[in-house]
Amino acid sequence: MSDTNVQRRQFLKTSVGATAVAIAPGMLLFDMAHGKSEAVSSKMRWGMLIDTTNCADGCNDCVKACNKENGLSGGLSPTDSQWIRKVELKDMRSGRAVSLPMMCQHCAEPPCVDVCPTGASFKRADGIVLVDKHTCIGCRYCMMACPYKARSFVHEPLHDQKPDVPRGKGTVESCTLCVHRVDKGQQPACAEACPNKSILFGNLNDPESEIAKKIRTVASTQIRADLGLDTGIRYQGI
Amino acid sequence: MKVFLLSLLLAITPAWATDSFAPKLDIGKGGKCVEEPQWMRKNHMQVLLQQRDETVHLGIRDGKYSLKVCIECHASTKDDSVLGRADSFCEGCHRYEAVKIDCFECHSSKRHLSLVQDASLAQKESK
Amino acid sequence: MQTNSFNRNEQRYFYMLVAAGMLVLLMGLFAVHAMEEHGHIITGMNNQIVWGMPHVFAIFMIVAASGVLNVASIGSVFGKPMYKARAPLASLLSIALLAGGLSVLMLDLGRPERVIVAATHFNFTSVFAWNVVLYSGMFAAVGIYLWTMMEQRMNPWSKPVGLFVFAWRFILTTGTGLIFAFLVARQAYGSALLAPMFIVISFTWGLAVFHVVQSAIYAWNGKTHTPEIVKRMKNLLGIFIIGALYLVATYHLTNLYFAHQSGFERFILKDGGIYPQLLWWGYGLFGNLVPLILIFHPKLGNARSALAASLLVIIGGFALLYVFIIGGQAYPLNIFPGYEASSSFGDGQIGLYSPSLPEFLLGFGGLAIAFLITLIGVRALNFMPHDKPHVAAAGATD
Numbered sequence: 165m166s167d168t169n170v171q172r173r174q175f176l177k178t179s180v181g182a183t184a185v186a187i188a189p190g191m192l193l194f195d196m197a198h199g200k201s202e203a204v205s206s207k208m209r210w211g212m213l214i215d216t217t218n219c220a221d222g223c224n225d226c227v228k229a230c231n232k233e234n235g236l237s238g239g240l241s242p243t244d245s246q247w248i249r250k251v252e253l254k255d256m257r258s259g260r261a262v263s264l265p266m267m268c269q270h271c272a273e274p275p276c277v278d279v280c281p282t283g284a285s286f287k288r289a290d291g292i293v294l295v296d297k298h299t300c301i302g303c304r305y306c307m308m309a310c311p312y313k314a315r316s317f318v319h320e321p322l323h324d325q326k327p328d329v330p331r332g333k334g335t336v337e338s339c340t341l342c343v344h345r346v347d348k349g350q351q352p353a354c355a356e357a358c359p360n361k362s363i364l365f366g367n368l369n370d371p372e373s374e375i376a377k378k379i380r381t382v383a384s385t386q387i388r389a390d391l392g393l394d395t396g397i398r399y400q401g402i
Numbered sequence: 403m404k405v406f407l408l409s410l411l412l413a414i415t416p417a418w419a420t421d422s423f424a425p426k427l428d429i430g431k432g433g434k435c436v437e438e439p440q441w442m443r444k445n446h447m448q449v450l451l452q453q454r455d456e457t458v459h460l461g462i463r464d465g466k467y468s469l470k471v472c473i474e475c476h477a478s479t480k481d482d483s484v485l486g487r488a489d490s491f492c493e494g495c496h497r498y499e500a501v502k503i504d505c506f507e508c509h510s511s512k513r514h515l516s517l518v519q520d521a522s523l524a525q526k527e528s529k
Numbered sequence: 530m531q532t533n534s535f536n537r538n539e540q541r542y543f544y545m546l547v548a549a550g551m552l553v554l555l556m557g558l559f560a561v562h563a564m565e566e567h568g569h570i571i572t573g574m575n576n577q578i579v580w581g582m583p584h585v586f587a588i589f590m591i592v593a594a595s596g597v598l599n600v601a602s603i604g605s606v607f608g609k610p611m612y613k614a615r616a617p618l619a620s621l622l623s624i625a626l627l628a629g630g631l632s633v634l635m636l637d638l639g640r641p642e643r644v645i646v647a648a649t650h651f652n653f654t655s656v657f658a659w660n661v662v663l664y665s666g667m668f669a670a671v672g673i674y675l676w677t678m679m680e681q682r683m684n685p686w687s688k689p690v691g692l693f694v695f696a697w698r699f700i701l702t703t704g705t706g707l708i709f710a711f712l713v714a715r716q717a718y719g720s721a722l723l724a725p726m727f728i729v730i731s732f733t734w735g736l737a738v739f740h741v742v743q744s745a746i747y748a749w750n751g752k753t754h755t756p757e758i759v760k761r762m763k764n765l766l767g768i769f770i771i772g773a774l775y776l777v778a779t780y781h782l783t784n785l786y787f788a789h790q791s792g793f794e795r796f797i798l799k800d801g802g803i804y805p806q807l808l809w810w811g812y813g814l815f816g817n818l819v820p821l822i823l824i825f826h827p828k829l830g831n832a833r834s835a836l837a838a839s840l841l842v843i844i845g846g847f848a849l850l851y852v853f854i855i856g857g858q859a860y861p862l863n864i865f866p867g868y869e870a871s872s873s874f875g876d877g878q879i880g881l882y883s884p885s886l887p888e889f890l891l892g893f894g895g896l897a898i899a900f901l902i903t904l905i906g907v908r909a910l911n912f913m914p915h916d917k918p919h920v921a922a923a924g925a926t927d
Contacts, residue, residue, distance in 0.1 A: 203460035240873045242575035242881065251876050253868040266872070275714065281657035282650040288461060296458050297508055299650050302639015305657050311714030313862055315875065317579060317639065319570040325510045327470050332508030333568045334639030347461045387864060391713060393890070402828040402865075 208290035210341055211368040211396035212355065213375050213384060214264060221263040224250055229357030230267075233342060235326040245316035245331075247339040248354055253402070262402055265354065265363070268293055268314040268339035269273075269387060270396035276306035276315065285336075291368075291396050292341045300335040307336060311388050314338045327362040341396075368396065425494040428478040428487070430513075434467045435475060443495075446472075450505075469509060477513040485511035536751075543908060550901040557894015560887035561636045569639065572888050577880030578858045583637040585850045586892030588735065590630030590899060591664070591705060592727060593846075595698040596735020597622045598671070602698075611758060612914065615666025616691070618746075618861055618912040620675045621905060623698075623888045624668065626738070629899030631664055656707045670694050679910065700867055702728045709857075716793035717857025722783065726776040730846070733769040738844035740766065743914065744836045746907060754832040755916065763835040767824040770842065774817050777849070789866070796860050797852060801879070804856035807848045817844010855882055 202262040230248045231238040240246070248267040254260070274293045276285040284300035287293050295306075295315075307315045315338040318331060325331050328344040342352035350356075366375030384398040433439070449467040456462040476491040477484045483491040484507055492511070496503050505511075563571055574581040597619050604613030635644050652658050674694045677687035706727035708717040740762060747754055781798065784790040797804050820838035823829050859880040864870065870877035906912060 203456075203462060242577055242875060243570055245576075246874045249872045249876075251865070251870050251872040251875040253865055253870050255868055257867070258519060262868070266874075266876070275712075278654045279657060279711065280652055281655045281661065282646050283652040284650070286459065288459065290461070294458070298458070299643075300640065301643045301646055302641075303657065303848050304639070305655070305708075307576070307579040308715070308858070309712055311862065312864055313577075313876070316576050317569065319575070320568045325508065327473070327510040327514045330508040330510070335508070336639070343461070344463070347463050361471075388714070388866075393410070396478070402868075 173341060204288055204290040204347075206289045206291075207369060208308060208367050209369040209396065210291050210342075211270065211366065211375060211398065213351075213364040213366075213378055213398045213400060215360075215362045215364070216262050216399055216401040217263045218262050218263065218360040219358075220360060221252065221261065223263075223359065225357045225359055226250075226265050226354035226363065229353040230339070233326075233345075233353035234329045235324070235331065243317075243319040245318060247314075247316070247337070264388075264399060264402065266312065266314075267354075267397070268341070269393070270339075270341060271314050272394035272396070274326075274393065275309040275311065279305045279309040281305065288343075292346070293338075293344050294340055294343065295338065297330065297332060297335040297337070302334040302336065304336060310338075311391055311393070345399055423498075425498045426489055427491055427494045428480065428489040429491050430477050430479050431475045468507060470514065472516070474513055477511075482513040483511050539749075543904075546904055548902065550897045550904060553897035554894050554916075556890045556900065557636075557892075557897060560890035560894065561641070564637075564891075564906055565641070568593075568834075571885060573883045574883045574888075575880070575882070577875045578855055580854055580858065581634050581882060582851075582855075582884040582888035583891050583895075584854055585847060586703065586895050587630045587633040587637070588854065589846055589850055590626045590633070590895060592702060592731045593734040593738045594623045594626035594630060595667075595702045595705075596731030596733065597626065597739050598694060598698050599732050599735050600739050601674070601691065602695040605688055606695050611761065612746040614916050615739070615743070615914045616687075617675060617678050618743065618907075618914060620671050620678070621906045621912050622739060622742060622899075623671050624675075624904065625899040625902035627664065627667060627671075628902055629895040632898050633895035636891060636894075656711055660701075660704045660708065662699070667697060667701055670697050699728065702731045709853075714862060715785075715857065716790050716860060716863065717797075717853070720780060720783065722776065722780050724778055726773075729769065729772045729776050730849075733766070733773045733842060734846045736762070736766050736769055737839040737846075740835060740839040741843070744756075744832070744839075746913060750913065751913060756831070759832045759835050760830070760917065763824045763830060763838065766835070766838065766842070767821060770817055770821055777812075789863070792863075793860050795855055796879070801856060801859070802861070804852045808852045808856075811848025812845045812852065815841050816848060820845070881887045899909060 169314070208338050227246075227250060228238070230236065230263055234247060236245055236247060238244075248265050251264055251266045253262040253264065255262075270287075270291055270293045272287075272291065274285070274287055277287055277293065279285075281303060282299045282301055284296045284298075285306050286296060302317070307313075307317060315336050317336050318333050321333045322331055329340075331337055342350075342354075345352060351365045352363075355365040364375050364378060366373040368376055369381070370376055379398060382400055384400045385402055386393075386395045386398055390393075436442070437445075446467075450469060452470075453465045453467040454469070457468065458464060473484050478487075478490060481487075484490050486493065486504075488494060488497060492503055492506075539722045540630070570582060572583075600612055600619035601616035601623075603609050604611075604616040635641055638644065647658070647661055651661075671694060674687065677683040677690045703724045706724035710721055710723040712718040744754070781794060785794045797808060799805055820841045823834040823838040823841075859882060861870075861875065861877050861879065864876065
């Protein structure tokens with residue numbers, strides 16, 4: 165093999181490599197802009213870290229943002245859906261008061277998925293727990309099984325749903341972690357709306373992500389950690 | 403009698419597109435979209451079903467057979483809807499074929515960004 | 530004269546009963562239609578009490594359906610001739626109750642028209658999904674069992690099939706208990722004790738239902754109970770009542786012993802308003818104490834008091850289930866141990882529930898299905914218990 169040949173090969177290799185490096189970010193951006201055509205993968209584990217020390221008592225902005233984004237009525241009767249709610253806590257010994265948003269905890273081992281007879285309750289590869297309303301028969305067993313009371317049953321016929329958030333009478337629903345936004349590369353509505361930036365959203369599986377770094381450095385808890393469900397939503401300050 | 407009914411059935415089915423009884427639809431944008439219209443008439447339910455499972459379970463949201471995309475193009479320009487009138491894109495055919503649609507109890511039947519002329523809106527408001 | 534006029538009009542009475550059953554069934558269907566139209570908003574159920582009155586009816590019928598087969602099992606598996614004569618009627622009742630209970634459960638779904646999805650999409654980790662298999666298997670098994678008993682040529686098979694049914698219904702009631710036993714997060718449920726508790730309870734309710742139906746059939750045909758048979762069946766019922774009471778008491782005692790469950794027990798046993806009332810008066814007094822007196826008091830214990838005891842056991846059963854299912858959900862989930870919680874979604878608050886008319890109509894509709902199947906079954910085929918004379922006489926000795 166002659167020297168020129170080797171040189172030519174080397175040149176081709178370098179230029180192909182350079183082109184790839186040049187194009188790749190553009191391709192990535194293109195993918196982001198158009199939603200991804202690839203299936204979600206378990207390389208991601210979406211989660212949240214909620215800083216309750218920053219969460220203002222009486223502030224309801226995350227709840228309002230959720231209702232608006234997902235087309236919920238915002239009604240508070242026992243038959244109305246509430247995907248996220250503010251819970252006011254008082255330590256029974258010390259009397260310390262804590263305020264925090266409560267929603268589907270997106271467990272790695274979700275009891276709702278275990279009990280669902282049709283498999284309508286399911287966990288996506290990226291850790292988001294959802295209800296496939298096409299196969300939900302409305303038995304409400306998942307609501308019985310959920311330790312966090314995260315789920316609501318649609319008690320009435322609905323109209324004018326959001327195009328991205330289909331909801332319907334006779335099926336069970338809960339926080340989707342704004343899956344339609346996450347798939348577009350955006351944050352969940354509540355995280356975006358929080359005036360104190362108390363809700364940090366990110367990929368728990370990426371050690372370099374902001375959320376993973378913070379979880380490594382500050383003390384955080386999972387609610388009902390004793391159940392061993394490995395929740396995707398973590399809390400700081402309780 | 404049976405033979406008569408059968409022949410009637412045979413006569414109607416292939417003549418669909420040119421049938422004078424066929425519904426005249428108010429389609430926002432007609433013609434070939436993702437597939438030939440005749441093919442879509444036959445197969446839209448299968449592709450929608452496939453797309454729905456991919457979207458819900460795998461998070462694939464840019465499939466060309468998405469229900470949302472259908473509605474964006476084909477909803478009426480009068481009311482932005484595929485539902486509600488005898489000539490609506492979905493309801494027109496489904497009424498004609500007497501097939502129940504199970505999509506819109508949950509899914510929005512409206513175009514996301516309205517195409518209805520502002521003028522007509524203003525007219526309505528002034529009334 | 531009385532009986533003569535009854536005999537003359539017997540046919541008419543039969544059709545009147547069928548019509549009455551149909552009417553109740555129709556009202557149940559009307560409730561189903563209304564729930565389809567308006568959604569579950571017209572029921573008393575909500576996001577806190579997700580299972581309500583229909584589930585009380587449905588679970589009573591399903592549990593009793595399994596328990597009533599006990600009568601057949603004692604005959605086939607343990608070879609007691611007195612019970613063998615009653616096995617066909619027990620099997621018919623089992624099918625009838627199962628059909629009634631499952632119909633209620635199914636029609637209460639948010640999307641009853643999708644029930645076929647439960648068969649095509651099957652999640653193997655779900656106890657509910659196992660139960661779908663167990664219930665449909667039960668129908669088939671009891672159907673075959675009936676066939677082996679009613680068709681002479683199949684008679685040799687009735688013992689092995691009876692044994693199979695015996696095992697199947699044990700698993701079935703275990704499955705029903707496990708629906709609740711696997712709910713780890715709820716204070717009221719999540720106990721392994723629930724499976725055996727449901728099994729023994731099923732014996733009690735099943736025998737009580739059987740006794741009521743048998744008494745009705747006897748009266749209809751102008752037959753009187755043989756005192757020996759009444760005595761044996763009522764004593765068995767008494768033993769089952771004590772057994773069930775023991776397990777219910779154990780379940781509450783273990784809860785009392787677990788420190789973090791004592792709040793729930795205080796609610797159910799003392800402070801919970803309607804729930805302790807129903808538990809102590811409904812289940813305790815009328816469902817246990819009075820029936821036990823009726824059964825075991827030396828001056829009582831005849832056919833009439835045995836019937837009264839059976840009816841009371843059934844009423845007590847409904848009271849117990851109401852407390853178990855609805856009271857169990859009304860007590861708030863302890864999501865934040867050590868904290869007092871409050872929110873717009875009922876955190877830390879007792880859930881409110883008042884059953885609505887459509888729920889009752891649906892429940893009674895299910896009972897009507899069971900009633901109609903039994904009524905027509907008994908009329909069309911020979912389900913009347915035929916005791917051989919020596920069996921009745923020997924009843925007390927074996």
